[in-house]
Amino acid sequence: MHNKNVAKIPQQAFDWYDEYAHGDIDRRTFLSRLASLSVVGLTLGTLTQALTPNYALAEQVSFNDPDITAQYHEFLSPHGHGKGRGYLVTPKQLDKKLPAVLVVHENRGLNPYIEDVARRLAKQGYIAFAPDALFPVGGYPGNDDEGRALQRELERSKIEQDFIAGAGFLKNHELANGKLGVVGFCFGGYISNYLAAAVPELIHAAVPFYGTPASDELVKHVKAPILLQFAEQDKRVNDTWPQYKSVLEANKVKFQAFTYPGTQHGFHNDSTSRYDAAAAELAWERTLHFFASHLVG
Known part of the structure; x- marks a missing residue:
């Protein structure tokens, strides 16, 4: 293993x-x-x-799973890179419109682990959409080193706008009921916090995994409930939490925060040795319960 x-x-x-x-x-x-x-x-x-990642370990739900339909979709991003593309996964049996969840990758593009997270959500009855920040430069290149280098070359503000556009595309999708959540990991954790602050009118629930907050001028606009997941051995991210927490408390934002003992940054990613199976399972159970509480019904 x-x-x-x-x-x-x-x-x-x-x-x-x-x-x-x-x-x-x-x-x-x-x-x-x-x-x-x-x-x-x-x-x-x-x-x-x-x-380093071994993505063969990260497939919990096959793209051939009979309960889901997975395909790539493009969307317009006029304030970003003009156009974006993401991985859209829906339950195969659709007898009504469903809540939707935007899935945001780490700082290396839409890798197989994040696509699998989208499939896991679709298996739970959500419309899941995972945009690829690297679409403007050809998409995730097949390995993390190249993906990381490509993402670093892109303008951060345009990437942010692409994810805002992706969130808008998903919320208004014909299969979605207008309730939108976001979950992200590492850089995607930051984007989850950013979207909750930058476009509070779009987001109904946010789950950042080991993500830093939005800028000081934006963070005060957060309105949606947030579930924050932290790794214990992650000083870079954890040092940002006390100030973020004080802002959320001052603005009476509903939030829950959990730190998982002994875990590393990236503990949910089951393709690397940072993966902690028990912590990842518990954090995911909490994520699903949180989305069910705020997006379903």
């Missing part, structure tokens, strides 16, 4: 991977730091393989 050596990996290696994944260090620096570790039974190759 991809994460069989996770218990042997020191925290320092996870911290370095987080720096690398977020563009603070380059791949050469990341690998040279890993090479400096003396870990019994783990070579540099084993460490690198354990810390």
Whole structure:
């Protein structure tokens, strides 16, 4: 199994991977730091393989699942890159309009893990849509290193506008009933917080996984209930929470926040050794309950 050596990996290696994944260090620096570790039974190759994604492990719901229909759809984004594209997944049996959930990827484009999250939501009776921020540059390139580099080259404000346009496309979709939630991971956690603040009229519920808040001038506009999911070993994100919490409390926003003991940033992503099965399952159960409470009925 991809994460069989996770218990042997020191925290320092996870911290370095987080720096690398977020563009603070380059791949050469990341690998040279890993090479400096003396870990019994783990070579540099084993460490690198354990810390980088294996997307074959992330498929919980097949794209051929008989209960869903999955396809790609384009949408207009006049204030962003002009046009966007995303992965739309719907339940196959549609006897009424359904609530919808926007699914937002990490900082590397629409990878197979995020597509699977969209399928998981469709299996639960939601219209799920996962836009690809990399569509303007050809889409997710098939590996995270290239995807991360491509996303870093794009203008952040235009990406934000593309996700606003994607949210509008989904909320107004002919199969959707107008109730819209958003769930996102890492960069997608930020976008979840951003959408709740930038377009509060669109969002009925937001679930950011280990995401930073919107800017100070925007965060005060949040109105929708928020479920915030944090990893314990994630200082970069967690340091932003106290101030964000004070703003939410001051504005009487309904929120719940959970920190999962011993987990790493990215613990829900079942394609890497940062995955924590128990925490991911609990966080997902809470996510589904939260959406059911605020989007259904």
